[in-house]
Amino acid sequence: MSQIAVLGAGPMGLAAAQRAVTLGHKVDLIEADERVGGMAAHFEFSGLSIERFYHFVCKSDAPTFALMHELGISNKIRWVDTSMAYFTHGNVHKWGDPLSLLRYPHLSMIEKLRTGLQMFLTTKARDFSRIEHLTSREWIERGSGKSVYNKLWKRLQELKFYEFADEISASWIAARIKRIGNSRRSIFQERLGYIDGGSETLLEAMADDIRRKGGGIHLRTPVERVVVKDGRVRLVQAGDTEFEIEAVISTVPIPLVNHLVPDLPQDWKNKYAAIRNIGVVCVVFKLRKSVTPHFWENIVAEDIDIPGLIEFSNLRPLADTIVYVPYYLPVTQPKWCWKDQQFIDEAFGYIRRINPTIQPNDLIDANVSRLRYAQPVCEPNFRNKLPSVQTPIKGLQIADTCFYYPEDRGVAESIRLGRTMAEAAERC
Structure with missing residues (x-):
């Protein structure tokens, strides 16, 4: 002992x-x-116990399942058919399955085929040692093409990593794609989990x-x-x-x-x-109305300074709509020093841009959580x-x-x- x-x-x-x-x-x-x-x-959060920062379960999360079994709470896992989307060019486009990719209007057929093949092969890879020396940009541009990187990825990476956007490891991005891509009921249907409570x-x-x-x-x-x-x-x-x-x-x-x-x-x-590390400011909204039917909505718009939003109540059923808006920020960025209300006002304005039917009186409550060291900057090798x-x-x-x-x-x-x-x- x-x-x-x-x-x-x-x-x-x-x-x-x-x-x-x-x-x-x-x-x-x-x-x-x-x-x-x-x-x-x-x-x-106004009578609701909720995470400060959103979490979800994937089918590959074996350590979680083993520990929950050991603790006698394995019956608390719930699985839900979920979806993701892109908001770009003023519209929401479903994403994450072959049909959605084919219907996406802002890629050519060649770009769609290359993107679909790269994502599929990533979900089947045993490891990512062969791309460990590449940045995520280099890897995506080699597989899907420079135009695809510019249309789908560039803005997201800039708003996640700012000055480090072109230094992020291909292996890191690929591992995220694989985890989400393999949490599915079929090739047409994503399925994520949450823990009851x-x-x-x-x-x-x-x-x-x-x-x-x-x-x-x-x-x-x-x-x-x-x-x-x-x-x-x-x-x-x-x-x-x-x-x-x-x-x-x-x-x-x-x-x-x-x-x-x-x-x-x-x-x-x-x-x-x-x-190196990046901080995060996460705004959580409680709303009377749903913003999107999707769990995860990426945002690619030059005049919207968030990479996406997560409507958590599309995964874990709750009485009201719960939406997370994360701002990943190096603490050297001036916005890191904003007051909480500034983040709330800006993020709610973006929500109303994405869904114009949302009105000011649909906002029930909002909360801001911050962490100085939230996201490591993982470069190649x-x-x-x-x-x-x-x-x-x-x-x-x-x-x-x-x-x-x-x-x-x-x-x-x-x-x-x-x-x-x-x-x-x-x-x-």
Whole structure:
């Protein structure tokens, strides 16, 4: 039995702590926020418990299903036929299946055939090592053509990554396409899942299991320092509390690591400092009227500065319409400093552009959530940039969502890596 501190109670930290305590270790899960969950945490939204940042389940999310079975909540998964669309040239066009592609009016037949073939082959690829050296732009232009990149992708990438738009890994984009493309009932019908009650159902089940097995969960307890002595972790300082430990699993954002672990070797600090991140401002609307019949609607319009919107209530049935509008922004962008109401006003104006039947009195409520470190910037050969999870300091493992690469941030990947780290801690 080891004394293990897990830093950060997002899905990865929860999964690591739950696995470690199940293996028989003494575990303290330490979290700065007032609740568990990280990006998957819920908030109270005019009487509705809902995620601050939208989440969904795909058919390939095996780690989620395995953990839910272990926790006795596998009956909480629900599957829904969903769809996606493009809003461009002032109109909404269904997307994501062969018929929609053929009917799309803004691509030539050759462009449609090349796009369809590239997307199909991507869903069948075993891995993406052969395109790892390419940027997403280079890969799409080689497969579908430069004109397709300009029509379908360029604006989306610019609004997701700004000055980094032409530096994004082809493998990262391809992994996202594969995950969504393989979550289908047929080639004509996308099918996504949600957890009954939202992500909170899984988060609280993990937290309850940790407590039931003797683990401690310490909320509102920001970590100040991981103390190292004689080359191994000895202590975690968090506020007025000191945790004597034999192992640390850190799942906090990588940009915070060098401050928390000042005894790391300088070459490791340099590796962490070289990993870039983008922030997110996510506006959530509660409306009286549906905006779109689609779950996900990409937006390609030069005068609309959001890459899309997600009508979450088209996935998880709710009494009112719930729409997420994410703004991914480097914190160097002037818009990052906007007040919440400025984001609400602009985003609601865009919603009314997309669906002119929406009126001001259809807005019931709105909320804005922010994260400074939300989206890692994954360039080609990004895996070579990542240090190993096990650091040179004995008993110290460090990872965050960028270590899922080429997979994007997601609860399933959080569970997979969190459990792997807990099992590795047992061998340290």
